[in-house]
Amino acid sequence: MQAKTPIIALVDDDKVFQLTTSRTIQAAKLTDRILQFENGEEALSFLKEHAMETDSLPDYIFLDINMPFVDGWMFLEDFATLKTDLQKNISIYMVSSSIDPKDVNRAKGNKNVQDYITKPVSREKLTELLKRAVA
């Protein structure tokens, strides 16, 4: 495993989140390997496609809930079955603007979700989170 340069996947249809988060990651020099997906479907097809390739598979996924087409919940459902085929242990962080306790609890109840992070995610918070995760 390349602990120094982890691969981070951002799954969100919100392009502001995509931009700001990737900028933060790069600025913090956490990694330069960032995968960007507009919705769950795209992310899932990538994982399926690269299931055997530990070099390509992300180490971390930042997953939004509210997305068109395949949303965060559906992604998690599919991921649960897909997981066994993946050559890499992937940590998923749920990142959503929802403060609805229903969403929070649902996410925390999912064993594949490491944590639930409420948007907006400040630079400091993201840095701290990534550092904690990578360490």
Add this chain to the structure above:
Amino acid sequence: MVAKKKSVKRASNKKPLQKKAVRRVKKVHQKKSTRERHVDMTLEAAQVGIWEWYMKTGKVRWSKMVYKLFGVTKKEFKGDISSYRKLIHPDDRETVVQAINETLTNKEIYYIQHRVVWPDGSIKWIEASGNLVWDSKGNPIKLTGTAQDITSKKQFELEKEDWKTRYEIITASSGQVIYDYDLASGRIIWSGLIREVLGYSPNEMDDIVEWIELIHPQDREAVRVKLEEAEKELIVYDITYRIKTKSGDYLTMHDRGIFLTDATGKAYRMLGTMQDITQQQVAEAQLEQSNRLRESIESAMPGVLYVFDLKAQRNVYANRNLAVALGYTTEEIHDLGNDLVRLLVHPDDIVNMPGWTNENFGTVKETQYRMKTKDGNWRWFMGRDTVFQRDEEGNVLQIVGMAQDVTERKKMEEELRESEQRFRTLQQASFGGIGIHDKGMILDCNQGLCDISGYSREELVGSNGLRLIAPEWRDLVMEKILSGYEKPYDVEGERKDGTRFSLEVQAKNIPYQGKMIRVTEFRDITQRKLTEIKIKDQNSKLLAITEDLKRKNEQLEEFTQIVSHNLRSPVGNILTLLSFFETTDKEEEKAEYLSLLKESGFTTQQTLHELNEVLKIKQNKQIPRQELQFEKVLQHVKSMLSAKITEVSAVIESDFSQAPTIVYPNIYLESIFLNLLSNSLKYIHPDRKPEVFFRSFHSNSNIILEVRDNGLGINLERYGHQVFKLHKTFHKHPESRGIGLFMIKNQIETLGGEISIASQVDKGTTIFVNFNKFNVDAGEDSDNSSGG
């Protein structure tokens, strides 16, 4: 009796006799010796004739004397058996032939007494005897013997016989057996019906030892004692004992007799007669038995049996049950005598007892009366009397009756009557209607039933209670009556004035006045039914309200989601972008953040606008509605989307014939049509020509709109939960914004409708709009609550 023959056992020295006979035959054949002639002469002198019959030749040879004895000349007798036979008296011929045959068969000595009829018609008795003569091989050669006239002896004998006969007839007619027992020799001479009565011949019982043995062992000693006494005292003995007949049965004999004494005073003969008295004894035993039967019946009988003399006014007979029933001893009852009725029967009841005049035999009268027991209590008796004796004029003299103690029954009847009385009081006091009926026929009812039905008690009692039930329910009620159903059930009642009412019926079979009848309670449950309907109504309203609240809650949750995701998201982005904008020095980055800030601001504004739209819809329940024609709305929407329809060359068809119109807000219906049609045109299947079909129809008074296309379809298992949510799209389609379905869903639901979807991937999608699924007044109520 006329021709007597005596059978004597054949001589044991048969053979020497035969040899001797053979020799003699030869001599006879040759010439008679002097000695023989001598014998002949002697026989002639003694008037004894000699005869010979040669079996082989059939020749019969007679001496002169035989001719004399038969009263024929030598010419008149042909010397054969048949001419001999002719001379015999016709009545004796058979006997003679039989005697000869027996002699031949049994090789016995021949002996016979028979009559001959002389040519002058006179009848003589002949006694003949003879022997068989055998040849050396043992075959009979001849039968030879003597014959002599016994007429005079016979006549004397016959006379004696006549007396004997007379005597025997007399004894026989009285069924008697006569005996004469010679004590010295032990011999007994029997006469009378010994054979008929005991089955033995006189010879079989000619010994006193045999007689004693035949007496029943248990009786022997008594007989001996009596006889000894009679012999000693020389008195007539009179004894009864059982004697064994030849067939093995015992007969009871009544034996009377006396001992005769000789000159010295010693008994030497015992003379007596005995008579079979078995039948008499059986009859006595039967009488005794029938008496016993009567006694046992009387004692086993539970009732008092009595014969009452009307004139004497007293019981001429009463079985002991009378005493038992009243606690007296039989003697005490007996002592009461003529006073019994007066003293023991209740005075009130004596007066009421039925009188008897000239009733026929078989007339039965029932009486009930009280009798006083020894300890002073009154007990009820039920008597059934019938005629026992009448005088010549037919007046009843005595009655026979049987009475039973019915005190317990009386008591129970009394109790039953009381309980019935109680029951009547109770049912009168009851508010409900109570009817007592026998298979519908009302026997009694209370005021309650009159109040319920509008009939008077007089009208109800004796009429068929089914009239209180509405006709279509009567079969059911009758079925319940017949099956003895005991649980309450609801029917419809019919009053006298023909009006109907809800009626609850509950009945129970009970014994009443000695039979099973049915007590039915009628309850007018109109009020209850009304309340029930109200409750049901309230309940369904409550359900609707609950349903509505649930939907309201879901909608609220939806708003939370919208606020959470759709509104917080762009606002959060604005904040994030601002912090990035502030921390960067690079102009191009600043420009980039600024542009994104604008975009986020716009998105926020748009989302707010959309939310506002939805809220407007939600609040605007009283939006004016009018009758709209589906066809017209479709045409209008088609014209709005004509460019797109042309672009994809869609075929749009419709059938609104089943429900052509609806009362609905025009802009909503247009919005629904526009959104559904544009969705169908948006998600077309690339491989085929798009087709969209609109249809309206009724389902349970609801109007349904169905929009079916042959487009891409949606995997409902996967995306079903998101279909009608805000900003949800399921196709990577540039035009997907996900606002349309969410909007019309709100419109439809606000007006009490429901939208649902059926779809298959690659086959197409069908949307159903049920416009008035939840069309209840609840909408108004919730309007107030949401306003608060």
